[in-house]
Amino acid sequence: MTRYFYRHNLIAMVSQRTIRDLINETSQALTGTERKLSTTLLSDYPFAGLEPIQVLAERTGVSSPSISRFVSKLGFQGYQDFQRQLIQELKASQRSPIELMVEEREVDGSFLGDFTKRASALMEEMAHSITDAQFHRVGTLLSDPNRRVFVLGGRVSDLVAQTLSRHLKRLRDDVFHMESDPETWPDNLLKMRSKDVLFVVDFRRYQQSISDLAKMAANERKANVIVLTDKWLSPAVTYASETLAVPVESGTVWDSYAAGFTLMEALMTRVAESDWKKHGKRVAAWDALNEGRQKQKNDT
Structure with missing residues (x-):
């Protein structure tokens, strides 16, 4: 070993x-x-x-x-x-990679194989911790064309948030990925209407600015705040209508976002397939525009 x-x-x-x-x-x-x-x-x-x-x-x-x-x-x-x-x-909830790497452990088989087993265990746990009812509620909110959707993540976890927002934009209108700079947030907050959705991703070593944003969105704009976080729970959940707590500890030096990415892919698929006749047309139109832009670029 x-x-x-x-x-x-x-x-x-x-x-x-x-x-x-x-x-x-x-x-x-x-x-x-x-x-x-x-x-x-x-x-x-x-x-x-x-x-x-x-x-x-x-x-x-x-x-x-x-x-x-x-x-x-x-x-x-x-x-x-x-x-x-x-x-x-x-x-x-505040542990850093330096604090996580404190003792030696034997790897079962190859490094990649062992790591994959760990990621798979986290995804399986996530599937049991998120109820079907909650998954359905969040999917319904994200697919509702009458609600604008605003998405933001933390310093690293914004990669998870981008996975959601980039795919949602291909499926529906009025999806906004917010910049990390709080100075730009008032523009998005002023766009928010009652019952719109703010989806934030905030894992441990939480960012106070994300909690502040959730508070303003919930209290001042009356938006539905959805928080994707870990079992220690971001302070932003205080203002959340839905909290998606997924496992992140894989026993390695890094927290794993495998469960978070998997949940985002499941939600994107759920939204797409909720009305594929409509969403498929938008995806086709999106792809056609990209192909036309690429052809025009090659011709010049």
């Missing part, structure tokens, strides 16, 4: 659940008091859970013993154990 430097075992990384996941999984079994507490924790996640238990009790009107019972129901030994997990999640 060949040795390379990686962070953790793949299975351990893709199966790790956040406290948000645990709360959502137990939602049906919660009492009225516990649902009130969980709402507070999720609405200001993870920071509400980092407050002292007495402060959280006063804020929610839920007694300290009830909070202790709640975290025990989630599987923690006590409130301090619960907070330690939240702190670990918060640290994980």
Whole structure:
């Protein structure tokens, strides 16, 4: 076996659940008091859970013993154990490649083969974490001709956003890929109408500017904000009507966007095939114009 430097075992990384996941999984079994507490924790996640238990009790009107019972129901030994997990999640959301590359791991077979297995595992996990109902809702929003669609990603994740916007432009009108410079955003914000769509991509080491944009789009322009992010959740999800959380940790020095790209391709295909008779005509016209431009260029 060949040795390379990686962070953790793949299975351990893709199966790790956040406290948000645990709360959502137990939602049906919660009492009225516990649902009130969980709402507070999720609405200001993870920071509400980092407050002292007495402060959280006063804020929610839920007694300290009830909070202790709640975290025990989630599987923690006590409130301090619960907070330690939240702190670990918060640290994980800001990890850089330098921090990820901390220990040695044996590669199973060839490097490319091992890496492909990791990417495949992330895509499979994504397919189970995004429900059919949510996928349908997002696809419907993106295909609605009465809604303009604005798309933007982060420093690196904008590559994922471009995959979506470039294909959507071939399928429908009124798709705008926003520039990374916030100074240009007012022009796009002024174009947004109520119920238009802002689709943002923001993975860990999040950009505050993207969260600020989501806030303005949701609060001032009344747009539907869709956020593609990871399990630690971009701050922009506070303003999202739909949150698509996909796995990114492959156990290597880099986070993987394989699941994000796959989800974008699935959405593009869903939009295209929702009305291919109409969309196919636009694709054909688009290709004809490109071919005509190329022929004219060759003739000169």
